[in-house]
Amino acid sequence: MFKKDVVFLHAPSVYDFRKDTIMFGPISDVVPSSATFEMYPVGITSIADALEQTGFNVQIINLAYQMLRDPKYDVEKVISRLNPRMFAIDLHWLPHAHGSIEVAKIVKKYHPHTPVVFGGLSASYYHEELINYPWVDFVLRGDSTEEPMKQLVLAIRRGMPVNDIPNLTWKTPDGKVRVNPLTHVPDNMDYVSIPSYSYCVRSVFKYANLHNTVPYLKWLNYPITALLTSRGCTQNCSICGGSQAAYKKICNREKPAYRSPKTMVEDILFLQKLGRAPIFILNDFRMAGPAHTEEFLKLLKEADIKNELVFELFFPGDDNFFAKLADAVPKFSLEITLESHLERIRRFNGKFAVPNEVFENTVASAFKYGCRKIDIFFMTGIPKQSYHDAISCVDYCRELLDKFNADKRLCFFVAPLAPFLDPGCLAFENPEKYGYRQFYKTLEEHRQGLTMPSWKYILSYETDSMTRDEIVEATYEAALRLNELKKEYNLIEEQLYRQIDYRIRTARDIIREIDQIMTLSDEKEKKLKLNEIRVKVAQVNKGSLCGEDELTWPITERFASFFSLFKVLVSLFFKEWALFFNRIGFELKEWSYSRNQRMAMASNSKNDAAL
Structure with missing residues (x-):
């Protein structure tokens, strides 16, 4: 009945992924979405909800998910039939540098006079380069663009000037770029729900379409939900685009904005009315300080939570903390990104910069108070890490298993820092200090890099300790050794062990085959050879380093009564x-x-x- 004010479009990482032969490799093996990165940023739902509460008419379409779900899904046909006042496209993380801009091209092909706005951390970082693409009219910068977006939509409806809209980069009719000050930086998050599951469910009624807002391909089979506790971070890890330094540079954020314990618990209670799958609490809620932590745990206990909660730990915990956590919730699990077992590397990098003994005491305390599962993540390609440093993380996993009597609640993962260094992080801004050599720096270089035939060539860096080849080889070797260790300690079954072993070895062989193809001088022959191995590449793109079930938590029922x-x-x-x-x-x-x-x-x- 009403003309749509905004249609949000979430693009796949590489637009032509259904046609091109690209071995994305293990760049997404330890996240819920596939290498297409079909999971859209949670902030889209909060912006959409804020707009609708004002009175605007908004729709979200997850193009990446729809393209994965249906090989015949016609993106151009869908876009051509839309007629909103404005299109909004996210460019939050750089793996969408290709797909997002290609989708903007399609929008302008069918709707040349309809404004296109970009947003997200990467869009904010590269706003002056992004605005110069002919398919981009506006870029909204920062991590909290609900209010500036409302002002922009209203200005477009009324034909008003945009000179005073905060955080906005835009073009004048004669093509000159204007950058408004980045001044809208809210110091709390209680004005939004992130994600807004209420909006997602309502949109199913409104548009009679379940699939447009589904977050990732297998979500309906395993409907885990998540809540964001903060925008910004107190930690300053050198390779993280969500670090304190990155948020300061990109979002003008001096300190994190937190959600209050009350609003977080209200959202948890809402989610448990929808389903019984685990709820992932994004970011370490303890960053807000002891008083905030105590209040959150108190309210959790009073709320009688039924779902398992999964918490991220950015720093150690002790008996006192885990005793209160166990008293507050019926079931809890943990995720810890340790990155390296070597204390010197962690100190240099700023991630969990404590002695191994302190980390192990955290694990012991968590188990003592009933933690159901601890996911521990290691990475290859981090600063000051040699090939031996990378693969010897498996030796440390063995030590942990011996120390904790092969406890099956310990779950280990290894993955590469890929495909790119995050713009805005300390290592991106000071590559020499952190031992990096960057191959891509501009947005366009990253966009072109994503079309390379394997993840080795997509990698935007190498380090002073490892070449691209060594990073790739260390990733596969560490994964093979870790898989052997899991079988030895009966953490995985024989059949899964064999499947993972086969996938890793096949992926490594395909990388080498692509390397041979890349030596060909004839471009037509090169393209033909790549097309011949397309089916094999598609298989390893589905995941190679670990089993899908290793990244999940057991549930007895997916949805509520x-x-x-x-x-x-x-x-x-x-x-x-x-x-x-x-x-x-x-x-x-x-x-x-x-x-x-x-x-x-x-x-x-x-x-x-x-x-």
């Missing part, structure tokens, strides 16, 4: 109707505004004529 779901759905159905009537009021107000503007213009014209 019929009665619980029915109550939530009815509530949201009436909420959508309330927003519908709110939208009518908003449209009437805008119609009145437009009418008054036309009358004022007509009056001014008469006066000018009289003069």
